[in-house]
Amino acid sequence: MLSEKARPIIEATAPVVAERIPYITPEFYKGMFGARPDLMDGMFSRSNQITGEQPKALAGSIVAFATWLLQHPDSYPESVLSRIAHKHASLGLQEDEYPTVYQHLFAAIGADLGDAATPEVVEAWTEVYWLMAHALIAMEKTLYAGAASDLPFAPWRVTAKEMTGGDVAVITFEPADGTPITDAKPGQYISIEVKVKDGIRQPRQFTLIPSKAGTRRIAVKLDPAGEVTPLIHEQLKVGDVYDLSNPYGDMVLRETRVPLVLASAGIGVTPMLALLEALVERESEREVIVLHADRNSSSWPLADEMKALVAKLPNARIETWFEEGDDGDHKGYMDLSQVNIPADANVVMCGPLPFLKAVRSQVVSSGHPAEKVFYEIFGPDLWLLQGTDEN
CATH class of the missing domain: 1.10.490.10 (Globins)
Known part of the structure; x- marks a missing residue:
């Protein structure tokens, strides 16, 4: 004090x-x-x-x-x-x-x-x-x-790279040496170090998405004006070795029976996939409402994976908002007045900062307790909301 x-x-x-x-x-x-x-x-x-x-x-x-x-x-x-x-x-x-x-x-x-x-x-x-x-x-x-190794970074080899909606590259890694692997909790991220054009290493964080045991899998959205993601999209190839950190992040899934609302936009689907997979593995019967907003259906990253995970949960459903086209459940930006959020639900959000602000405002303005609203943000946290990120 x-x-x-x-x-x-x-x-x-x-x-x-x-x-x-x-x-x-x-x-x-x-x-x-x-x-x-x-x-x-x-x-x-x-x-x-x-x-x-x-x-x-x-x-x-x-x-x-x-x-x-x-x-x-x-x-x-x-x-x-x-x-x-x-x-x-x-x-x-x-x-x-x-x-x-x-x-x-x-x-x-x-x-x-x-x-x-x-x-x-x-x-x-x-x-x-x-x-x-x-x-x-x-x-x-x-x-x-708590990590399995005292090394902050270890070498991992690229074993697969594929493109999905919204200019997103999905990349899978396997260990390139015998460094012990730290198990990741659902929702955590890793840092990857990329050597940029002038030779220095630049770290970036990406959420770990569902993958086979002993591997790491991330989804990298292209930022054309960025320094690192264009290099990952253009130069990273199968067989390359990159240094990855141990997994970290405190927005993780905890066992509870309260309903869970997962609200995402764009590449914000990545932690939601990890949480959904964990629920499937636990054979959870929680009520789960998955909400996703995007430009259109074709720009929705990893859409098929998200739908497949939701289909495996007995009490889960999904709703979408697309700014373009008529193939979503709703047109325009996410509007939670169109959703019946259970009073005791934990609400988890991930996406661009304007999306997070808008969705949180809607949830709290509806009378939902602010302490039951959680978020994950990519990059430096300019928001610093209060609350414990346990879902």
């Missing part, structure tokens, strides 16, 4: 820091990468630095943590920390990098705030930083200890 000395200072300065951090963090990254260019090789996404998403995510996490400490002095925001810790673990982040982040972040804070960055203010925010850092380090150590 915050010390009595730091609390009033954080209360007084949090609005200012929240306002300034979007300006501070770009300078922080500039300084850190200038001193440590090696961190861009295999650790940070260069694309997220260019778009500004990573600085925004850092700002959100620090401010959210400080705000939580002020409002809940005897606890930490476990869902926020867990999401960050799993992402860090998927990148192989080690404890000794936290001082590096501190050094360059607080240099940027001091430069931006100028005289307002008094020793007392810096000391108070240093306390916030290390409270958050130590909580993350503890979580990450637990995650690493």
Whole structure:
């Protein structure tokens, strides 16, 4: 918890820091990468630095943590920390990098705030930083200890590559050496390292979708403006070897009898496939309502797999919304006023951020408890919703 000395200072300065951090963090990254260019090789996404998403995510996490400490002095925001810790673990982040982040972040804070960055203010925010850092380090150590191997990445060989709807490549891997395999929980993701045109390694995260035991399978949607997905689509071929991380992610399936609503858009089907397969394997009799939105039926990735899994569940049904064509159940964007969501259902969402915001707003506005609405988001989490991602 915050010390009595730091609390009033954080209360007084949090609005200012929240306002300034979007300006501070770009300078922080500039300084850190200038001193440590090696961190861009295999650790940070260069694309997220260019778009500004990573600085925004850092700002959100620090401010959210400080705000939580002020409002809940005897606890930490476990869902926020867990999401960050799993992402860090998927990148192989080690404890000794936290001082590096501190050094360059607080240099940027001091430069931006100028005289307002008094020793007392810096000391108070240093306390916030290390409270958050130590909580993350503890979580990450637990995650690493739970893996079958102490190696953050291991080589995997491509055994199959096929295209599906919506410019999506479905890729299957098998182990390329004897590194022990960590079992994945339904809904988790792995990082894949891809060497880009200038030779550096760029990591990206992809949800694991149903595959045979001892293999990994992912679905990669093409982003024509991206740095990594075009290379995966154009250059990755059967026989190639890539480094994959152990599986991580905290939006996993737990055994419960409450109804489950799975709402997805586009490539957001991937975690839903993993959850559906787990339900099939458990011979679940839960009520499951699968909702999917897409441009049209032909752009719906892995549609046949999703339909086949739903057909194997005795109390599951599926509804679709397509912006184009008349072959869906509904026309246009997903409208949950057309769906009878059980009052005790867990609602799980995955898709682009505008879709997540719109669907969550509809669910919560209908009176459904916000704590029963969960989400998975691809890339830096700019949302940082509260709640525990257990379905």
